[in-house]
Amino acid sequence: MVVLSVPAEVTVILLDIEGTTTPIAFVKDILFPYIKENVKEYLQTHWEEEECQQDVSLLRKQAEEDSHLDGAVPIPAASGNGADDLHQMIQAVVDNVCWQMSLDRKTMALKQLQGHMWRAAFTAGRMKGEVFEDVVPAVRKWREAGMKVYVYSSGSVEAQKLLFGHSTEGDILELIDGHFDTKIGYKVESESYRKIANSIGCSTNNILFLTDVTLEASAAEEADVHVAVVVRPGNAGLTDDEKTYYSLITSFSELYLPSST
Numbered sequence: 280m281v282v283l284s285v286p287a288e289v290t291v292i293l294l295d296i297e298g299t300t301t302p303i304a305f306v307k308d309i310l311f312p313y314i315k316e317n318v319k320e321y322l323q324t325h326w327e328e329e330e331c332q333q334d335v336s337l338l339r340k341q342a343e344e345d346s347h348l349d350g351a352v353p354i355p356a357a358s359g360n361g362a363d364d365l366h367q368m369i370q371a372v373v374d375n376v377c378w379q380m381s382l383d384r385k386t387m388a389l390k391q392l393q394g395h396m397w398r399a400a401f402t403a404g405r406m407k408g409e410v411f412e413d414v415v416p417a418v419r420k421w422r423e424a425g426m427k428v429y430v431y432s433s434g435s436v437e438a439q440k441l442l443f444g445h446s447t448e449g450d451i452l453e454l455i456d457g458h459f460d461t462k463i464g465y466k467v468e469s470e471s472y473r474k475i476a477n478s479i480g481c482s483t484n485n486i487l488f489l490t491d492v493t494l495e496a497s498a499a500e501e502a503d504v505h506v507a508v509v510v511r512p513g514n515a516g517l518t519d520d521e522k523t524y525y526s527l528i529t530s531f532s533e534l535y536l537p538s539s540t
């Protein structure tokens with residue numbers, strides 16, 4: 280087995296979700312289709328609720344920012360003119376959500392609504408968050424060795440907690456010391472990693488970030504974070520240069536902590 284030695288200065292392991300702890304197929308074939316299939320009914324059912332109205336306001340604000348983009352879908356402001364107006368507005372939100380998802384946008388507005396929609400499916404037991412089988416044993420071992428383990432995903436913190444709280448391995452939230460989403464910044468921006476270190480109370484070089492996306496790895500590295508690129512079945516391929524440049528692992532069990540036995 281290939282072994283990657285974790286630098287002695289590392290005290291925090293920061294985990295991406297999609298393509299790292301969790302198969303991309305679970306996100307693309309189960310989580311995302313659930314949104315597309317249910318968003319209209321969800322909006323119709325929850326429209327009057329404050330949380331839903333906040334989600335719609337955020338989506339409308341995002342739509343204004345996106346108005347210069349090709350194919351962008353505007354969300355009109357409410358005019359309060361009866362059922363037709365409501366119907367049109369809900370359809371605009373549905374179209375906007377589907378457009379954003381067709382581009383795999385990681386906007387906070389989209390991720391917040393998705394998190395709220397998944398809540399019902401996870402809490403009713405209709406969905407279980409898939410995690411690769413090496414994840415839980417490795418995380419337990421890291422924690423026994425004194426490491427802190429955090430998650431940083433484009434999925435909202437609420438969605439992250441649903442996934443790990445209702446996972447195929449049971450409720451594994453107790454294995455995670457904290458969560459970050461794009462409220463702290465986008466994963467392809469190095470400043471986000473400085474803010475994460477600041478929030479945890481460590482230096483960036485105390486963190487090892489595990490991700491499948493080299494753009495994220497590169498941003499983290501620019502902030503002096505250690506990185507390893509995770510190669511899982513179904514992940515996007517890497518170029519030869521990327522394969523040479525980055526430390527690669529195919530399972531969390533390949534990480535060797537000098538302090539552990």
Ligand SMILES: CSCCC(=O)C(=O)COP(=O)(O)O
Binds near residue numbers: 310
């Ligand atoms: C429950 S997390 C849902 C995954 C998601 O919405 C997503 O965009 C995945 O992003 P990641 O940063 O984990 O690759």
Ligand SMILES: [Mg+2]
Binds near residue numbers: 297298490
């Ligand atoms: Mg990922």
